[in-house]
Amino acid sequence: MKRVLLLLSTLFVLLLTLSALSLKSDHTSIFSIDSLRTIYARPSSLWPKPTIDKGVIYEELGMLPPSPIDVRNDSIQTIVKLGKTLFFDRRLSGSDQISCSTCHVPSLNWTDGLKVSIGHGSAQNTRNSPSIENVWFYKSLFWDGRAKNLEEQAQIPLTSEIEMHQDMKVLPKKLGEIKGYKKLFKKAFGDDKVTKERIFGSLALFQKTVTSAKTPFDRFLEGDHKSLTDQQLHGLHLFRTKARCMNCHHGPLFTDNDFHNLGLANYGKANQDLGLYNATKNPKDSGKFKTPGLRNVMKTGPWFHDGSVKTVDSLMDLYNMGMLVPAYTLAQMDDPLLPQNDRLLRGIRLSRTEIKALVSFLEAISVEPIKVKQPILPKH
Numbered sequence: 229m230k231r232v233l234l235l236l237s238t239l240f241v242l243l244l245t246l247s248a249l250s251l252k253s254d255h256t257s258i259f260s261i262d263s264l265r266t267i268y269a270r271p272s273s274l275w276p277k278p279t280i281d282k283g284v285i286y287e288e289l290g291m292l293p294p295s296p297i298d299v300r301n302d303s304i305q306t307i308v309k310l311g312k313t314l315f316f317d318r319r320l321s322g323s324d325q326i327s328c329s330t331c332h333v334p335s336l337n338w339t340d341g342l343k344v345s346i347g348h349g350s351a352q353n354t355r356n357s358p359s360i361e362n363v364w365f366y367k368s369l370f371w372d373g374r375a376k377n378l379e380e381q382a383q384i385p386l387t388s389e390i391e392m393h394q395d396m397k398v399l400p401k402k403l404g405e406i407k408g409y410k411k412l413f414k415k416a417f418g419d420d421k422v423t424k425e426r427i428f429g430s431l432a433l434f435q436k437t438v439t440s441a442k443t444p445f446d447r448f449l450e451g452d453h454k455s456l457t458d459q460q461l462h463g464l465h466l467f468r469t470k471a472r473c474m475n476c477h478h479g480p481l482f483t484d485n486d487f488h489n490l491g492l493a494n495y496g497k498a499n500q501d502l503g504l505y506n507a508t509k510n511p512k513d514s515g516k517f518k519t520p521g522l523r524n525v526m527k528t529g530p531w532f533h534d535g536s537v538k539t540v541d542s543l544m545d546l547y548n549m550g551m552l553v554p555a556y557t558l559a560q561m562d563d564p565l566l567p568q569n570d571r572l573l574r575g576i577r578l579s580r581t582e583i584k585a586l587v588s589f590l591e592a593i594s595v596e597p598i599k600v601k602q603p604i605l606p607k608h
Contacts, residue, residue: 261458264465269453278468280475281572287479289468292446292523296364297436304433306416311434313412313603314427319402320386322393323348328385328431331357334600337527338438343535351390354501356535358520359528361597364436367485371517371533374507378432383424396424403427408606440523444592456592463589466582471547473586475572482522482593488570489515491551492532495567496560501534505565515567526587526594540590544583550575 259267268275272288280286299305314320318327331345332338338359340346347353355371369375375384385391386399400422403409410420417426445464447455456464467473476484487504493515494500504513517533531537537546546552551573560566578586 259465261461264461265453265458268448268461268464272449276465276469278474278478279470279472281472284475284484284572286474286484289445289474289478289482290480291449292440292442293362293365293480295362295437295439297433299437306412307430308434308437309603310412310416311430311432313409313605314431315434316602317605319406319605320392320394320399320427321348322395326392328382329602331385331391332360334597334602337361337440337524337597339528341529343530343538345391347390348388348393351393353390354499355533356530358518359524360435360438361440361524362481362521363438365481365483365485365521366518368518372503372505372507373487373518378435379428382428382431382435399427400424406606406608408608412606439598441595441598443523443595445589448592457588459585459588460592461589462582463585463587463592466578466586467589470582471576471578471586472572472574476519477522482525483519485519487513487516487518488572489567490517490532490573491515491554491567491569492517492534492536493567494534495554495565496556499534502565502567503533511564514565516570522590522593524594524597526591527597540587544578544587548576548578548583 272290275288278286278288297304297308299308315328315332318324318330320327326346326348331340333340338361340357342357344355345353345357358371363369363378363381367376369378369381370384375381383396386394387396404420404422409422413422413426414420416430444455444460467477476486476488478484489503493502495502495515502514504516504518505511507513525531526540529538529540529543531543537543551569553569556566
């Protein structure tokens, strides 16, 4: 009997120890909501240290940065106006059916809400349309980083056979025959000459003015500490700690401006997409895709480069389990292009309550888009 009591006593102590360890490993269990509100009311430099993996260089979360373009400058304003007009004009496409705004709709936070973007004619696009909010921030553009600046980014869809299908030898002449455009080009550049360089430059400058709106999280950082609910505050803390989100989503725009492999390249299948490798031809880049910023993430689904995730519940479940690890054949295992899941991917094992809190914080960094008045398009 004494042995049984000793065994039960030992087991009880063990359970208490495991419970305590669990509480210590759960970063939200050691703080009450009131204490979290007190802690996060302090300057961000005094916030709890985030959970960051070894080797990851991060920037603390911060206020929404402004566009680097000063539209109050008259000379810049005229180029921006031209770029905005071009952005909404379907005549930039070879079929006169697709404009830049077809895939980047202002009222949809500059996405299109589709799994993958529509293509030219019967052509089938294979990638989801990313938002161009705050696009000035990125070091490279597109899911695979194949454009190094916004001028290149403007050119690629215009000339793509599956997107706008335009011949850049034809477009300048086509626009030059429209009296309204000749006036816009003259105001912007001093003469009415229409060139592809001016077209790309104007589109690029306009896109640099596209920013997201201030969120409840921004107001919190400004000192309105009631702008986040208790659940959203809980989610903020989880985002920075237990959920490990800041390994890839950090800084004011919630992105590391880098590329990662999430196991979604569909290697060996008909819809295979090797991402960054397509641009660099470096086998180490196989299956990597750009880290999107998370501002307005709750407004810009479906998610991932192929739009394969339609609900936030599915999104959270994938990250909670550490994403999917595809099964490969022995022959595929020897392929140098076999995508390798990123080392940062690990199951975070949040409870359902914690997942709801994390989603609630994502809602606190997601707001309705800034209203944009569409330009009156020039006529012949």
